[in-house]
Every structure is written in structure tokens, then in C-alpha cells.
Amino acid sequence: MIKGMGIDLIELERVKEKWVRHPEKFVQRTLTERERERYQAFQSDKRKLEYLSGRFAAKEAFVKAAGTGIGKAYSFQDIEVLTGEEGAPYMSVRGVEHQIWVSIAHSEGHALAQVIIESRD
Numbered sequence: 001m002i003k004g005m006g007i008d009l010i011e012l013e014r015v016k017e018k019w020v021r022h023p024e025k026f027v028q029r030t031l032t033e034r035e036r037e038r039y040q041a042f043q044s045d046k047r048k049l050e051y052l053s054g055r056f057a058a059k060e061a062f063v064k065a066a067g068t069g070i071g072k073a074y075s076f077q078d079i080e081v082l083t084g085e086e087g088a089p090y091m092s093v094r095g096v097e098h099q100i101w102v103s104i105a106h107s108e109g110h111a112l113a114q115v116i117i118e119s120r121d
Helices: 012-021 023-030 033-041 045-066
Strands: 002-011 079-083 089-093 099-106 110-118
Touching (some): 002 012, 012 023, 023 033, 033 045, 089 099
Antiparallel strands (some): 002 110
16 A cells, blocks of 8 residues: 655756755765765766755655655655666665655756655555
8 A cells, every 4th residue: 555655856956056065065964875885986977966866856755755854754864765786776764664666767957756655565
């Protein structure tokens, strides 16, 4: 049974403004340690911005699906979006036992993420 669904669309330029102003602080706050490892492996700033924006959007989509907001029940550090062997993203959230489905897409100027929370029974 679906418990919640959330979607988030973010302009890359909006993320870029925060990223350029305080690059280390913004990355440390937004990405978990394992997400930062993948982020650091990208050579181009364009790909780093897409990755950062996609993860930001996915985390925002999760809290919308959960019916809360960042900083209320969950922080960015509680939500982790990694990449599976096939290249698809997957999400784990501290303290959440439900199945979480996540999809992330990028265009020239936007990142989009959708999250569905589904009970396991």
C-alpha cells in the first residue's frame, strides 16, 4: 500500500547559487559521507551540480511524501540516495522500514525527483 508520494523540481541555477557561495558547507550539509564520495569522483563541475541538485530534490521529495519537511522529522543526513549496480538510484532513510522508490531526472536547467513510500506488507 502506498503511504505517500512526493515530487520536487528544482532549478539548477538556484542550487548553484548556494553551492558557489558556500561550496563545502552546502555539500557537507546536503550530502551524506557516502554521497560525498561519489560527488568527489566527478571531474566536471556540471556533473557535480547535477548530482548535488538531484540528491537535494530527492531528499525534498521524500519529506513531502512523508508529510513533513527537512529539519522537522528528518535532516538531509538522515536521507541517503546512492546508486545501484545497474545505475538506478535507491534511497535509505534512518528509522524508516517502508519500501522507498526514487527516480531522479535532469534537464539542461532542472533536476526532478519523485519518491513513493510503500508499506512492506
